[in-house]
Amino acid sequence: MATGKRLDPYRNYRFRVVIDGIQTAAFADATIPDTSTEAVDYREGIDAPHARKLSGLTKFGNITLKKGLTDSLELYNWRKSIEDKGALKNRKSLSIILVDEEGNDKAQWDILEAWPIKYDVSALSAKGNEVSVESMELVHEGVRRVK
Template sequence: MATGNRKDPYRNFRFRIAIDGIQIAAFSDATIPDTSTEAVEYREGTDATHARKLSGLTKFGNVTLKRGLTDSMELYNWRKAVMQKGANQNRKSLSIILVDEEGNEKAQWDIVEAWPIKYDVSALSAKGNEVSIETIELAHEGISRVK
């Protein structure tokens, strides 16, 4: 039994995020959005027994990014710009890059025309000792795995 061809799956804890080409490595969580294509049923008048299924609209789930809250205002300012001026002038491209144990890039998802639809900071508590988390949710117009 040869082990030279074995391909182990990658671990999910080493990744980088690049937003418009700028590496932002401080995220603790990132969701790679799902994609789905709607099935549209169509029945021809001559076919009385079943409907055909045609492909309809493709939909993309949202991207969610989480990181520890710091004095960086980048994500909040992006959300603020969308609230003040709308999404059209504030869309960005981003990449989620999975890295192996040696630091090599092994998988990459490119997301286009992304803009923040939600910004959230975890609750504050004088009794707690957890890290405060900043969360941003992004709508977008497409994702493709390029690596």
């Protein structure tokens, strides 16, 4: 019988997103980007008849953020500034923070040099009763789990 402290996994429905300089409403969905490093085959003439595996380029997946559409234009204006001026001076850092049932920060991923590549608003329908949702896809240059 185990005598250690029980460690239940965290639920995925309580989180917050903090973006430099943007004070927007809470998000309904946020993806934590994947990371992958390519394996590069390398073989010299004196090696055994199999290739060695060297590490290659590391790639980071995109982030998608979704929230109910409100009066706030902050996310739209960030995307518009990319369209007008490019990403050079419009990159932001952001954090995705997982919160436990008691409201304590439990896990945190910091995203570096992010900028939006896509902005979308859900379709409108006079027959529907769903919440109108705006979504944004971000690219970035690194993700770090800091907590």
